[in-house]
Amino acid sequence: MALTIREGVRGDAAALLGFIRELAIYEKAEHExxxxxxMIESSIFGETSxxxxxxxxxxxxxxxxxxxxxxxxxxxARNGLYLEDLYVTPAARGLGAGKAMLxxxxxxxxxxxxxxxxxxxxxxxxxxxxxYEAIGAEPMSEWIRYRLSGETLKSFAEG
Numbered sequence: 001m002a003l004t005i006r007e008g009v010r011g012d013a014a015a016l017l018g019f020i021r022e023l024a025i026y027e028k029a030e031h032e033x034x035x036x037x038x039m040i041e042s043s044i045f046g047e048t049s050x051x052x053x054x055x056x057x058x059x060x061x062x063x064x065x066x067x068x069x070x071x072x073x074x075x076x077a078r079n080g081l082y083l084e085d086l087y088v089t090p091a092a093r094g095l096g097a098g099k100a101m102l103x104x105x106x107x108x109x110x111x112x113x114x115x116x117x118x119x120x121x122x123x124x125x126x127x128x129x130x131x132y133e134a135i136g137a138e139p140m141s142e143w144i145r146y147r148l149s150g151e152t153l154k155s156f157a158e159g
Contacts (some may be wrong), residue, residue: 005098005104008065010045013037016053017045023087027122054104055060056088056097067099068108072113080116081109081151086128098131120145 008016014037043065044051056064064087071082083105088097093129109117118140121128148156 002059003063003095003100004057004060005100006055006057008014008044008055010041012053012055012062013040013045013066015055016040016044016065016067019062019065019087019089022089023085027125051084054101056092056101058092058095058097061066063095063111064088064097064101066105069106069115070112071116071118076115078087078113078115079115081105082113083117083119086119093127100126102135 017037017040022031026035044053053067054066055062066086069082071080073080106117150158
């Protein structure tokens, strides 16, 4: 069993969409997935994209993904790395794929002088929380994440 982590490429768009759908099903939010292969090709691999992907393969077959981008900390005056989504297929869980992708992202953050590596997790996702705590990550309990989306976002922007 050989796990490899590589930079995602445009040809991975369909596999990434499959992982996104599987993740949405796991998070009980499949109905929220509006992404298409073409949208992923453009938004992750397009000329002006700020988003990147890692693909984890087992023996050459994709088994997981990490979607990430650089963020910014005004207090540190440095970039950070924000992990938008991390997903490993159920059959590959327990092989270290998630931890391997987290480690590669940490390396990317260090290589790029980032002051932080951050992500969010659903409060009920105990398996993921156990992995994150096992690598030394700490929850940011004093912060509450807010979101504008859909019609609320459009309405606020126009008003």
